[in-house]
């Protein structure tokens with residue numbers, strides 16, 4: 001018996017086990033999560049939210065015979081889905097009015113201030129919050145407005161059933177994920193007045209919430225007829241403050257690393273806009289938005305034709321995957 005040989009054999013075995021286990025520990029878990037986002041789930045949710053049973057999602061419209069207005073019905077459905085995945089949904093109450101419509105104004109921009117006697121509706125921001133195990137005070141916030149245009153009968157599929165569905169799908173995929181940092185989801189209302197993301201951002205600021213990254217998700221996959229004809233899968237990440245640029249760069253990096261296939265670009269906004277703008281205005285310069293094109297070139301933007309049948313669900317899925325990859329990257333950073 002050659003002890004030297006035996007020792008070196010067992011030594012090699014132990015070393016191999018160490019290597020295997022450490023490479024297992026370092027194995028990138030992100031691709032496995034990206035695979036779980038499916039076209040069929042997204043398509044189902046987008047049709048549910050902008051055709052049947054909910055043709056619109058606005059406080060000033062109820063489906064005939066339904067006790068709740070279509071925005072409250074949207075909230076109830078989202079809440080039910082999230083509870084199925086064991087999330088606790090927090091409601092933040094706000095007051096909002098429907099815009100009025102001025103057809104003399106430029107196409108896509110026919111909204112106008114509500115008349116002085118317009119009723120106020122009680123509407124809600126919906127939050128679900130995963131608490132991080134390592135850095136619970138560092139919060140990654142995902143936002144999407146869930147309402148459809150209040151001043152016209154538009155299903156608002158790109159604007160913004162797609163973002164609503166994308167966040168829901170990400171929440172589903174992360175149900176059992178134990179995050180290192182806190183990951184919050186916020187569904188708000190931006191097609192009524194005032195935007196309820198203003199309430200959300202103001203409250204975050206007053207509580208001193210340490211929001212380290214904020215991703216708004218609005219009209220993902222929405223693009224020009226030319227881009228559609230060319231089969232391009234586009235995404236633009238807009239940032240307002242210089243500190244937002246790193247999140248735009250991160251979107252580009254994960255798109256490359258995970259071979260997602262988006263035609264990804266970024267731009268700096270001239271001034272705060274959309275729901276990310278509400279957070280920028282409250283002092284959170286880390287807020288960015290993912291949108292299908294900028295300037296937004298969807299031909300049916302804010303029109304009755306913004307319907308689910310014309311949505312590029314593959315583009316929506318790719319953007320949702322890139323967003324999820326970016327969130328997991330930030331969450332797992334040392």
Ligand SMILES: [Zn+2]
Nearest residue numbers: 159190191302
């Ligand atoms: Zn809009």
